[in-house]
Amino acid sequence: MDRPKTFQKDSITVDFMVRQLRETVGVEVVPVNDDVDASEREVTESNLHRPGLALAGYVDLFTHQRVQILGNTETRYLHDLGDDERQDAFRNLTQFSVPCIVVTDGNELDPSLVDMATAEGIPVYRTPLSTVQFTSSLRNFLTDQFAPQRAVHGSLVDVYGIGLLLIGKPGIGKSEVALDLVERGHRLVADDVVIATQREESILMGAGTDLVQHFMEVRGLGLVDIRSMFGIRAIRFQKRIEIVVNMELWDEDKEYTRINMVKDTHEILGIDLPMVRVPITPGKNITVICEVIAMNYLLRHYGHDPAEVFTERLRNRIQQEGPPMPRRGIEYFEQDYE
Secondary structure, three states: OOOOOOEEOOOOOOHHHHHHHHOOOOOOOOOOOOOOOHOOEEEOOOEEEOHHHHOOOOOOOOOOOOEEEEEEHHHHHOOOOOHHHHHHHHHHHOOOOOOOOEEEEOOOOOOHHHHHHHHHHOOOOOOOOOHHHHHHHHHHHHHHHHHEEEEEEEEEEEEOOEEEEEOOOOOOHHHHHHHHHHHOOOOOOOOOOOEEEEEOOOEEEOOOOOOOOOOEEOOOOOOHHHHHOOHHEEOOOOEEEOOEEEEEEEOOOOOOOOOOOOOEEEOOEEEEEEEEEOOOOOOOOOOHHHHHHHHHHHHHHHHHHHHHHHHHHHHHHHHHHOOOOOOOOOEEEEEEOO
16 A cells, blocks of 8 residues: 655745735735846745855855745844945855845834845845744745645544544545534545644644635536535534544444544554544434543543543442442432432
8 A cells, every 4th residue: 555645845936825824824924126036036946145254245044945034133233333344244144045134123124134145136125123023924935835735535523613524435535524524514625635734743723725725526416516505604614633433334343432432543644543433333423422522532631531530430349348239320210300
């Protein structure tokens, strides 16, 4: 069996980065030298750089391939230099092929320095945000852009705020279960193909593809437009993948979990996610089981593990009375026979 392929962006253009910062992230970034073609410059990593030492003349370890951030310290340093010294200091940057320069906190560069950057084809931008705010927003955006991704065959549904990834062999009924969950008020993220993206060390985010989005293919019925049919309340564009529900045909020779609800794991992008194996048999309501899986996960998340509670109760009974015998859960029936 072929291992699912992991893919990752090698680069993005500066023009794309700035446009997305404005339109998607909501960060104000203003071009200083409009005549430079930012689509010719590429960003290749998520790390940023503040070139204080480079301006001072030490360029042996200058990471020029990163986006260069000029904050209060750098701009005031340049401002305090004489004209010739200022240009010499700035030439330490422009002699390299840096992707772009961003001046933060509403600071401005001397026009002569902007002309030097323009002559080398380096885009220069300004933002009113502080250096900390801007670098945080830009780093988060670039981390997302260069994060490893993998296409997973399955359906991702938000059930009570928990991202359930339904997986299983083709035709086993993943889309039907997802559709039933949507009809019961839960929210579809993606069907058939889920793009899993690693964010941070142990966080997986899921989204649909740009082509399919919130269309769903149900065998025997065809394509269903979930957004048009059920409204905006029935969809999400992204959701953290928190638990995997593996739907498989019942195998009488296989041992299935009975007390401890989650003990198996499923690996995606090197992250082990808790997995519940749900055997499919005629008449079994998989939709309700998925809801219970989500609620049980919430209980465990907030410190209540039903399996541990039951095991402790059983252990105490054995210690007190020996092998347990079934008996009524209450000692007395009140005069109410409803």
